[in-house]
């Protein structure tokens with residue numbers, strides 16, 4: 001039994017308290033199918049989220065089987081299913097893959113047989129078996145809703161909350177979905193609460209809850225709705241609601257609700273007697289002595305069951321591997337993303353090699369012995385200077401170009417990685433996904449991209465414009481390229497986790513990359529007052545400086561003749577870039593833990 005006692009959800013608006021849900025009191029027994037209806041903005045979704053625990057109630061209390069949920073802890077993620085308004089499946093995956101991923105993330109199964117059995121059962125229940133290998137992107141609206149339901153049913157939730165799962169469907173699909181929800185409420189005593197705009201098919205529900213401005217205006221049998229509101233047609237209920245204030249509707253309901261609740265009880269008894277409702281245990285009925293003995297026996301047997309038979313959330317590693325393999329599958333299925341990534345990895349290094357000729361040029365040596373005349377002496381110095389400028393600016397420019405292009409790749413890698421799928425992530429988190437497993441899968445996926453991009457950039461460019469480093473110079477250069485790409489990828493991932501939308505995250509990440517070049521000081525020296533403030537945050541400077549520091553002395557001298565920015569010690573560059581990686585990951589960790597379900 002789900003019980004709400006004077007539950008309110010209050011927000012602050014212009015300094016005033018506003019009750020979006022106001023003193024809602026209802027009882028919903030096991031195996032009950034209830035519609036939550038009411039005009040747009042009356043608080044239906046807010047009430048559903050309050051029941052789900054997504055909006056903590058500001059007053060009142062919620063009970064599940066007599067257990068106070070706010071005091072004794074929420075329902076286990078496997079016990080509750082929430083089907084939101086938005087799609088919770090990835091377009092490139094098939095129906096079967098989506099349900100499989102949902103099962104692997106929510107349910108700890110003993111073996112593949114159990115996993116397959118669970119997936120097959122859920123596909124069967126929701127009528128998706130015939131289209132199990134179809135990609136989500138080609139599904140109809142009704143099929144997508146069924147998939148959303150299937151992905152929730154994998155854990156056999158005792159409480160299924162559905163938010164507008166029939167909106168936008170044609171009348172036939174709508175009826176099919178309502179019928180499906182009705183059937184789901186008839187199994188294992190599952191409670192199904194469905195928020196809907198539609199006043200069609202109300203006869204399929206056991207009870208209708210009418211909300212008006214967050215208050216209960218009616219909660220009774222569907223066939224008494226018109227009678228209560230004194231209307232001929234259900235469509236007239238909403239206009240009728242507008243004829244008086246919600247306070248009046250609420251107090252009127254409190255006065256008259258007795259007979260309607262009795263009717264609900266009678267309907268339920270009839271249903272149970274006719275065998276239309278299968279209830280494994282009916283806690284709200286006082287059991288006979290014999291039933292009590294049976295229940296005790298059941299409890300004992302439950303205790304003796306091996307742990308594996310209970311629905312338990314999978315561990316960190318199982319969730320991590322499921323998410324990682326799903327991420328790679330989406331990556332390879334999404335042709336656009338794959339093509340863009342390959343084009344970037346292959347073409348960006350080609351751009352850098354355009355400057356190879358000057359970078360490969362020789363720098364003449366000054367003679368040890370002085371020339372016999374001053375004119376020859378000056379000519380020789382000028383030639384050396386010319387070589388230094390030509391080679392120095394090309395070598396420094398190539399390094400900076402590599403660094404900037406890798407920063408650009410970094411923002412492309414991760415700016416949308418979390419923000420672009422935030423609703424799905426929040427939904428999966430609600431279903432028991434560990435944020436650490438999610439973050440670890442993202443880091444592993446991105447680390448592979450960073451490795452491929454940075455190594456290819458270093459090796460390809462080195463083929464045409466060999467890095468002119470001393471002993472171990474090229475290896476150091478590779479490390480700095482890896483670090484700048486890794487650092488910027490981590491920072492953009494942090495931004496992605498903290499921002500509310502993918503657009504905000506992309507924009508901020510692009511600005512961040514755009515400012516790297518001018519603020520690095522590699523092109524134009526910055527005023528020292530600004531340099532001191534900005535430098536610690538400019539990854540491009542530290543990677544460029546570290547790589548330049550790994551050049552052989554003669555080339556390093558040449559670079560110094562064309563720049564007026566100081567070169568930092570390599571150790572300092574490594575530590576600073578390491579700090580950028582760590583800061584980005586910490587931001588991502590904070591962002592993934594934060595609750596961002598609108």
Ligand SMILES: Nc1ncnc2c1ncn2[C@@H]1O[C@H](COP(=O)(O)OP(=O)(O)OP(=O)(O)O)[C@@H](O)[C@H]1O
Nearest residue numbers: 011020038039040041042043044045046047195197
């Ligand atoms: N976190 C929030 N902060 C401020 N206002 C909110 C918040 N959540 C909901 N609201 C407001 O509360 C009201 C009820 O919203 P809710 O989404 O519950 O309505 P609804 O009945 O489900 O509407 P619809 O049928 O149009 O989906 C709306 O006016 C909405 O703008």
